[in-house]
Amino acid sequence: MKVLVTGGTGFIGSHTCVELINNGHDVIIVDNLSNSSREVLNRIAKITGSIPKFYKDDLLDNEALDSIFEENKIDSVIHFAGYKAVGESVEKPLMYYQNNVIATLNLLDKMVKYNVKRLVFSSSATVYGDPDMVPIVETSRLQPTNPYGNTKLVIEDILRDVAYADHQWQIALLRYFNPIGAHSSGLIGETPNGIPNNLLPYIAQVATGKREELRVWGNDYPTIDGTGVRDYIHVVDLAVGHLKALKYIDNHPGIEAFNLGRGVGYSVLQVVQAFEKATGQKIPYQIMDRRPGDIATCFADTKKAKDLLNFEAIYDIEQMCSDLWNFYKNNPEGIKE
Numbered sequence: 001m002k003v004l005v006t007g008g009t010g011f012i013g014s015h016t017c018v019e020l021i022n023n024g025h026d027v028i029i030v031d032n033l034s035n036s037s038r039e040v041l042n043r044i045a046k047i048t049g050s051i052p053k054f055y056k057d058d059l060l061d062n063e064a065l066d067s068i069f070e071e072n073k074i075d076s077v078i079h080f081a082g083y084k085a086v087g088e089s090v091e092k093p094l095m096y097y098q099n100n101v102i103a104t105l106n107l108l109d110k111m112v113k114y115n116v117k118r119l120v121f122s123s124s125a126t127v128y129g130d131p132d133m134v135p136i137v138e139t140s141r142l143q144p145t146n147p148y149g150n151t152k153l154v155i156e157d158i159l160r161d162v163a164y165a166d167h168q169w170q171i172a173l174l175r176y177f178n179p180i181g182a183h184s185s186g187l188i189g190e191t192p193n194g195i196p197n198n199l200l201p202y203i204a205q206v207a208t209g210k211r212e213e214l215r216v217w218g219n220d221y222p223t224i225d226g227t228g229v230r231d232y233i234h235v236v237d238l239a240v241g242h243l244k245a246l247k248y249i250d251n252h253p254g255i256e257a258f259n260l261g262r263g264v265g266y267s268v269l270q271v272v273q274a275f276e277k278a279t280g281q282k283i284p285y286q287i288m289d290r291r292p293g294d295i296a297t298c299f300a301d302t303k304k305a306k307d308l309l310n311f312e313a314i315y316d317i318e319q320m321c322s323d324l325w326n327f328y329k330n331n332p333e334g335i336k337e
């Protein structure tokens with residue numbers, strides 16, 4: 001199948017392209033490289049033996065998108081492209097709505113124009129906000145607490161309306177929990193810009209000596225040890241989940257949302273312990289005040305993805321940590337040009 005992957009040089013996008021190519025799909029990547037580098041294409045080629053067709057373009061560029069659809073007979077789209085930093089979205093909401101929502105509307109217009117109606121959309125567990133109960137099921141209330149989460153929910157609502165209006169659409173909404181880790185080759189992984197917001201890239205930078213110590217944002221939550229509990233899923237498991245979703249929508253018109261997580265919650269201190277055990281690296285830390293906007297506990301009910309997609313995450317927290325460390329040891333600054 002010929003699959004257009006938007007944001008395909010990003011963290012989850014690049015891992016998904018590797019799985020797509022290794023499973024015989026023909027991959028075309030469009031990415032504006034605002035949060036990734038062209039070097040990722042060479043890394044994908046090193047892993048898979050083939051370099052995907054690449055367009056350095058922005059989804060807001062109408063002419064560029066027309067060319068992509070005119071030059072390629074696209075069967076399906078996996079849409080990753082978008083900004084994803086919660087804190088930044090609070091400071092710059094319009095930039096997030098412009099880049100995430102307007103760009104998606106642009107993409108959907110082209111998909112209609114060229115009659116491409118199979119879509120896997122990169123949503124997020126942030127659409128659940130502070131969950132009423134855990135584990136979180138797909139029918140839980142959708143109540144994001146930040147502009148980034150709002151953009152994901154707005155796009156989900158747009159896609160639900162589109163699927164309702166035109167039954168030819170075949171759409172999967174994938175709500176990621178906390179993707180971490182890296183491909184076992186150590187060639188691709190997450191390249192955070194500036195000071196990492198997320199826990200694992202920050203821990204990795206403490207391990208490489210780039211950061212002094214980990215700041216643990218609060219230890220007074222109602223959790224096993226007072227620190228925040230999240231559902232960490234290996235990025236390669238997540239990538240495989242996209243292929244399962246692609247297969248599912250192939251003979252399921254309409255729209256379905258799926259949680260992609262492991263269904264297991266780990267606290268910050270449990271993750272630190274797992275990282276130290278998996279890598280032999282000591283991670284000094286200091287307990288700080290809570291981070292505004294953080295919630296205590298968040299982890300997935302994974303039954304729907306298992307039943308309908310036949311998807312189950314297989315890598316455990318130690319494997320996620322050792323694969324992450326293997327990448328950062330070889331790429332302490334991430335993947336740059």
Ligand code: WQD
Nearest residue numbers: 084086124126178197198199202215216217228230268294
């Ligand atoms: C995890 C835990 C922090 C950093 C974010 C996005 C979400 C999704 C996944 C895209 C929390 C604690 C963190 C640090 C810490 N991304 N922490 N010190 O906030 O669950 O979700 O990533 O879809 O949109 O919001 O992930 O990694 O930032 O935090 O103590 O330096 O680690 O308080 O408990 P989060 P995170």
